[in-house]
Amino acid sequence: MKNLLDRNLGTIAMPHHLPSTPMDVFSAKPETLETVRKAKVFGWWDFPLEDVGVDNPEMNANDSAYWHYASGNPITKTKQEVSEAVFQSGISAVGLPGDFETESSLTVGAAGDLIRADGLEYSKDILFEGIEDILFDTDVAFANYESVVAEDDVVKKSIVDGQSFIMCCSSTQYTALTEHRGRRFDVLNIANNHSLDLGVESLSTTQDLFLRDGIMDIGAPRSAQEYGKGKVFVRNGIKLGFVSATFSLNGKPLPTGQEFRVHTSKLMSRYVPPDLELLRAQIADCKIRGCDFIVASIHWGVEFEFFPRLRQIEAAHALVEEGVDLILGAHPHVIQPVEYYRTKRDPNRIAVIAYSLGTLTWGWYTAPHLILSLIMHLKLAKGHVGGEPRTYIESAKPNPVYRNISEEANGRFMRIQKLCDQDENGGAACAIVKMKQYATLVLGDGWAY
Template identity: 65%
Template sequence: MPYVLPTNPLEDCPVSPEIQEAIQKARIFGWWDFPLDDVGVDELEFTDNDIAYWHYTSGNPVTRTKRQVSEAIFKDNASIVRLPKGFKAKQSLTLGGAGDLIRANGLEQSKDILFEGIEDILFRKDVLISNYESVVVDEQVAKNYAVDGKSFIMCCSEAQYKTLTGHKGRCFDILNVANNHSLDMGCQALSLTQNLMERDGIVDIGAPRTPEEYGRAKVFSCNGIRLGLVSVTFSLNGLPVPEGKDFRVHTSKLMSRHVPTDLTLLRAQIQDCKEKGCDFIIASIHWGVEFEFFPRLRQIEAAHSLIEEGVDLILGHHPHVIQPVEYYRTKRDPNRVAVIAYSLGSLTWGWYTDPHLILSLVVNFGLAKGRHGKETKTYIESAAAIPVFRNIVRDGDRALMRIEKLWDHISLDDHDASSIRKMKEYFDLAMGGCSTKAHSSRPVNIGGSPV
């Protein structure tokens, strides 16, 4: 593993002279300091301008947004999350959520080290959920697809899969597999990945095995609370779905530049949750514009619509950077506060070092089920968004990845104080300029000197 690591994809991925010229002009004239209004995010709709915008913003993230976006998502904050007066709790559970789990060359060397610094906010919760974005294939299949660590194809070995999905004997409970990389290696690789998850007791969502499962939700029960799980991705990176396999991944046009946001498939799953008697509905949605710190207005409108139709918690992913967490008091139930995490960022990815790419969020929730008047309800009792980042350290001739809490490094003589300060700025930006921190003791270094 080289010790001189790429800072971002702009540095690591070669582009054509024409795109490089567009990037240079954008940097000089500041064209893309604001979100590009007409942007293609699905590969089927990409233009050269979209490709240039992607590469430029990967190294120069978009930190501005329109006024109506900020006014909508920052109307309330976590202080409104509480159980209604007179509520009598009978059951409860704790939930930990994280963003993208993505491959990195050599990541298997960080087995049981990767999550060591955030074990308490993930692996000590009753239920763990994340987005798994690297299908599992053997070495020969990866070679056939020319996976060299710099392509946009996401796959990993079984050893990396084990590193990404478990920690010291505990695995994630629920993993979304509906994302733009679901079919990078075809349906067979997706099936193999799902088989491994089934072996390990992990519930996968978003990729039906049969036509009968298409448009259906899955249910996960814990501590007497039935969680309904719905999921969809905006894209499959333009890859064709094999004939007769249209059901294989829950896919909807959520971000198309040509057609309105299509919530039909999500609505079908929400209805299925209701018919199955679920107490609380979680939507895992793969969407958004990469490297932008705020969602688009159409996403906010879609999220609010889904909440009013029955979703209680939305966990978003795909942009590779964090986005706001919205606390939304519903019209369908004035006592209910739903939470919308528009993007949790990428918990793991390549060995990049730019602050906007290594920062992500872990969200923690307490759910309570009980009686309110004559009805049985399940509400969010507590909510917290915790900033974490990927730290890379040397251990002899190895580079190891360890995810750590940002607050454990604030005000300390850290090895890269400027990077820590920048991540705090990004977190404050995404949280509306008002962060709440809970300091804890400094994490234990895993050996060697920082990269």
């Protein structure tokens, strides 16, 4: 067996090059490449670009150059006020009050983006085998599903040899992404900037497959009556409310009469503060329906930055005080800190805010910042404290994982592996070391324990 991560990052050249970062595939204008070159030389973007457009209709030439630069040179620094906010409390703050009386509990495994990759269909039942205990051996398995499903000929036409920004996959890749040895994800978010890549029809096709397979989708109402409403999932006597929104649809308009089809809000506009009204409406709906615990799946952030923006932190805190107990963020394609926030509405309650879980599967194979992601493993407890019904997070652990590609006698396979299980010897040592440095940067020193 040949480990392609070893071969790409070691001293021996690979016989077949695998794309490492978007810079390997996506062409850029000469002026964009010149800006990227100057940014490297002069250190323009060692810190995040202050005024940046991340929604396609708001992006300019400088934003495009920043995107290309950061895709290969991730932004690892941030302002002091951001660090002080997200690291104010550590994971040790999570736990149940001393007088809590537990009645029932459940476990949650939450992963980042599920995105197509060439040949992924051949990794069915192999892809998740190294992480099934923290993802599928749970009561609720969650992820962000970012590749709408279409017929094979449509997918081949849309991907254009890997040079398309469209995220779509075949039905066989869909199965590899959502199923593991007969078990499937329980809840998948589909409110993201690629929801309309192939139009409303493919979005509906994807939802039909979820319905067939017993997967609850969130973020894409199928009727006007569902718009602004949460989704409810009950397991072990605990009623979970799910709310969801995306910052963008990549400039694609919702069809007339179907403006309700994706929960979309201006969460990352360069012109206005984050608009939280749609999320607040869903939170209120979950409260009316008697949910014990509210989970927010939010598609936002700046791609390839290892820290959230201050406005995201402020928005996350506002949503938590509104009633959210767990935030699962996606979009940056790299991992970001997990904040343990003691709420003002209930001093006993610690909300967990994972600003970005990164991308679990994708078509970049060797760049340490892009193959690294997080799986949150949480335990919730429902019971009473002081005679009042409460549902709290009993434990939470972020697990850094990465995707590895290997060439074997019968093909090329992708596997997700735990970073803590990997030593720093062999051809892939530099990649393992770099990923561990990134994990320590955003999670602190105790992530491996």
